[in-house]
Amino acid sequence: MNAPAYDAGSMGLMLNELRLPTIGRLWSDFAQRSDKEGWQASQLLGVLFEHELAERAKRRLERHRAESQLDPTKTLATFDFGVVPMVSKAHVMALATGDSWLEQGATILLFGPPGAGKSHLGSAIGHALIDAGYRVLSTRTSELVQKLQAARQALQLPSALAKLDRFDLIILDDLSYVRKDQAETSVLFELIAERYERRSLLITANQPFSGWNNVFPDPGMTVAAIDRLVHHSTIFELNVESYRRRKASDKQNARRRQLPNNNDEGAATTL
Numbered sequence: 001m002n003a004p005a006y007d008a009g010s011m012g013l014m015l016n017e018l019r020l021p022t023i024g025r026l027w028s029d030f031a032q033r034s035d036k037e038g039w040q041a042s043q044l045l046g047v048l049f050e051h052e053l054a055e056r057a058k059r060r061l062e063r064h065r066a067e068s069q070l071d072p073t074k075t076l077a078t079f080d081f082g083v084v085p086m087v088s089k090a091h092v093m094a095l096a097t098g099d100s101w102l103e104q105g106a107t108i109l110l111f112g113p114p115g116a117g118k119s120h121l122g123s124a125i126g127h128a129l130i131d132a133g134y135r136v137l138s139t140r141t142s143e144l145v146q147k148l149q150a151a152r153q154a155l156q157l158p159s160a161l162a163k164l165d166r167f168d169l170i171i172l173d174d175l176s177y178v179r180k181d182q183a184e185t186s187v188l189f190e191l192i193a194e195r196y197e198r199r200s201l202l203i204t205a206n207q208p209f210s211g212w213n214n215v216f217p218d219p220g221m222t223v224a225a226i227d228r229l230v231h232h233s234t235i236f237e238l239n240v241e242s243y244r245r246r247k248a249s250d251k252q253n254a255r256r257r258q259l260p261n262n263n264d265e266g267a268a269t270t271l
């Protein structure tokens with residue numbers, strides 16, 4: 001049989017219908033090249049399929065990055081491990097590949113004073129996991145508690161929790177800022193219990209467990225939440241001075257060193 005001929009218009013319609021926009025954009029140039037260079041038909045098809053797949057993977061990654069709500073600047077590349085010697089870079093890099101701890105639904109807990117780098121480190125792990133193909137959601141704990149509380153009032157809590165199941169990891173930032181009087185925080189316990197041993201959490205908190213009695217409605221629930229969280233967990237304690245404060249004082253010291261008189265800034269202004 002004679003091979004049928006197709007014009008650009010009908011090709012465009014078919015590719016549109018098939019939802020193959022990248023091939024739609026590229027096929028005509030590649031077809032010309034293929035004609036000129038005498039490619040096999042399978043080569044032309046293979047090249048076009050590869051481009052469609054690569055473009056899809058790129059778009060998926062962009063979608064996952066956007067839905068994560070992670071700060072794009074807080075990555076492993078911008079995190080200085082030198083200022084937190086108690087955090088093993090090798091350990092963090094291993095966790096950043098995901099794999100077994102995410103499959104176990106394990107937890108990462110980051111404790112430390114304000115400015116120690118907990119949110120940055122959590123975000124950096126989140127970005128690396130997205131790069132590795134996982135889905136991540138980062139949220140202030142209080143914000144998620146409010147949303148879940150609203151869902152409970154609308155009798156939608158189970159479906160709200162089920163929707164969060166699509167995330168391999170939820171980063172709950174600043175858990176210890178949540179106050180039981182601010183909202184009914186038993187929804188937070190329900191999230192923890194729901195994900196236990198199935199889906200992972202990464203939690204940052206200024207206060208280690210001892211301060212969590214202010215978070216949950218009663219001590220029994222606090223114990224039950226902590227019990228689940230620590231069962232399969234990695235804990236990093238970033239007990240360092242605030243990064244911002246340290247940078248500010250480094251800058252000040254550097255300025256002092258530059259002054260010819262080296263004792264006070266007043267001397268410099270009179271020069």
Ligand code: ADP
Binds near residue numbers: 114115117118120121
């Ligand atoms: P925390 O969540 O512990 O209060 P953040 O992660 O918000 O602290 O850190 C405060 C600021 O300092 C952020 O701008 C963060 O990017 C920066 N920072 C903290 N630790 C580091 C680090 N080790 N390397 C690079 N930047 C850091």
Ligand code: MG
Binds near residue numbers: 118119120173174204
């Ligand atoms: Mg923080």
